[in-house]
Each structure stands twice: as C-alpha cells, then as structure tokens.
Amino acid sequence: xxxxxxxxxxxxxQEGRISILNCDYTNSMFDYFLWYKKYPAxxxxxxxxxxxxxxKNEDGRFTVFLNKSAKHLSLHIVPSQPGDSAVxxxxxxxxxxxxxxxxxxxxHLIIQP
Amino acid sequence: EAGVTQSPTHLIKTRGQQATLRCSPISGHTxxxxxxxxxxxxxxxxxxxxxxxxxxxxxxxxxxxxxxFPNYSSELNVNALELEDSALYLCxxxxxxxxxxxxxxGNGTRLTVT
Numbered sequence: 001x002x003x004x005x006x007x008x009x010x011x012x013x014q015e016g017r018i019s020i021l022n023c024d025y026t027n028s029m030f031d032y033f034l035w036y037k038k039y040p041a042x043x044x045x046x047x048x049x050x051x052x053x054x055x056k057n058e059d060g061r062f063t064v065f066l067n068k069s070a071k072h073l074s075l076h077i078v079p080s081q082p083g084d085s086a087v088x089x090x091x092x093x094x095x096x097x098x099x100x101x102x103x104x105x106x107x108h109l110i111i112q113p
Numbered sequence: 114e115a116g117v118t119q120s121p122t123h124l125i126k127t128r129g130q131q132a133t134l135r136c137s138p139i140s141g142h143t144x145x146x147x148x149x150x151x152x153x154x155x156x157x158x159x160x161x162x163x164x165x166x167x168x169x170x171x172x173x174x175x176x177x178x179x180x181x182f183p184n185y186s187s188e189l190n191v192n193a194l195e196l197e198d199s200a201l202y203l204c205x206x207x208x209x210x211x212x213x214x215x216x217x218x219g220n221g222t223r224l225t226v227t
Contacts, residue, residue: 004155034215043117043203043218044156089156100146100169101216105155 003027004092006104014112019077021107023090026071030092034101035064035075038087047088048075077109085111115140117219119204125225126194134189134222138206144168145187146207146216147179151200159202162187163209194226 005024013019021035031052036044050057050064050073057064063076077084090104118137126132138145147159158171162181170177176192185206191198201223205216 036218041220043205043220046215046217049215091156100158100161100171101156102158103148103156 001026002104003030004090004102004104006088006090006107008107009105010108010110012110012112013080015082016079019075019080019084019109019111021075021077021088021090021109023073023075023104024071025073025092027092027094027102028071029094030102032093033064033066033073034091034093035062036089036091036103037084038089038106044089080109080111082111082113085109117204117206117217119202119219119222121222122220123223123225125227127227128194128196130194132191132194132198132224134191134202134204134224135186136188136204136206136219137186138204139217142206142208142217143185144207144209145181145185146205147187147189148203148205148218149173149200150203150221151197156203160189191224196226199224199226 003026034049035047038044048059048062050066066073087106087108089106091101093101120135144163146161148156150156161169165181179189181187201221203221205218207214207216
C-alpha cells in the first residue's frame, strides 16, 4: 500500500513557465513533508520541506504548498530552467523525526527550451 | 563541507554471496539511514542507525543488516544475495531524530547480483 503517491511519472514544461509537481498521501499521521531532486547517477538532493503547521513554504524559485484536508502537497518551480530537469521525489514522515522517510516513486520533470 | 560518501560506487556479486557497503556521514551528523532503490520502484527504507544503535528497520528480511561505528560511519551487509537484491543502495545522514532535520544523501552503491 503506497502511502505517498506521485501519480505523474513524467511532466514536460517549457523553459520560463511554471512547473507544478503533485503529491498525495494517505497517512494522516504524516506531519513533515520534503521534496528531493535527483539527477542520474547521483543521490537525491534536498530541496525544500514543510511542516504540517504551515500551508506554504518558499525558497527562491521553489514553493511547496500543503493542503492537509485533501492530503495533498505540490511543488511549484517558477520560472523553470533547463537545470531543473531531473526526477523529483516527494517524501513524508510522522512523529517529528526523520526515521524512515516514506518516498513517492518520483516524477521526471523535463524542461524544454 | 564534505557530503555523504559511499563506497564502492559499483559492486558485482553472484547469487549466494555476501555484500558489504560503506557510508561516511556528513561531519556532525549522528544518524545514518539506508535506502534501496530497485528498478521501477521508489526509495524503500531499509535501516536507521543513531548513536551506534539500530533505531528502526523497514520491511526487509534479516539478511539485510548493518552497524554504525563510534565515528558514526556505517556499513550495510547483505547476506545470501538474491537476484532481486540488484539495486541502487543509498545512504543518508542527518542530525538525528530531531524535528525538521532533512536527510542528506550520498551518490549510492550500485549492486548487481548475477
């Protein structure tokens, strides 16, 4: 049973436009959410996180939105750049600790020139 | 600051053998986590070590084991290798089970079992 779901395996966006990556979760005990970015042959790189006490967190071009009632979060990248082309993983944890983050299967973002 | 380092980068073993993977965390991090990324699957949590103790393990058989050393480095051992153990094994570290402490990953060890 997948507790964190990324339903779009891939997403293609034009350079300069907004990229929106979505993530749904089923475990209502999750209270800490993260987005990671992964290039081929490298480990995932931490991008941005949000705790369940917030509904928005912003860091430069990256904004994460959390809708607890819908058990949904999204990552907005504005404007999208060629270097943003990568696989993006959504992850969640419960209990305030980082033990055993639960990851989605990832969305491959392709930024087209 | 140096990131999480893993060795070897690639490892080829035959079925039934044992594999040992190594990880050095970021300086100051006390927690080490191991994840498996098999083809077509997301990252699956394997093991969490903190302050030398195993704190949690994922849904993997006992032939997956490991340890954490006094310098916080860690090794993952996989005994009686099976073909489906072929995967990318990622190590991550953090400041421990503190709130809002993201995991920082190494580049992984690609294990191939033939």
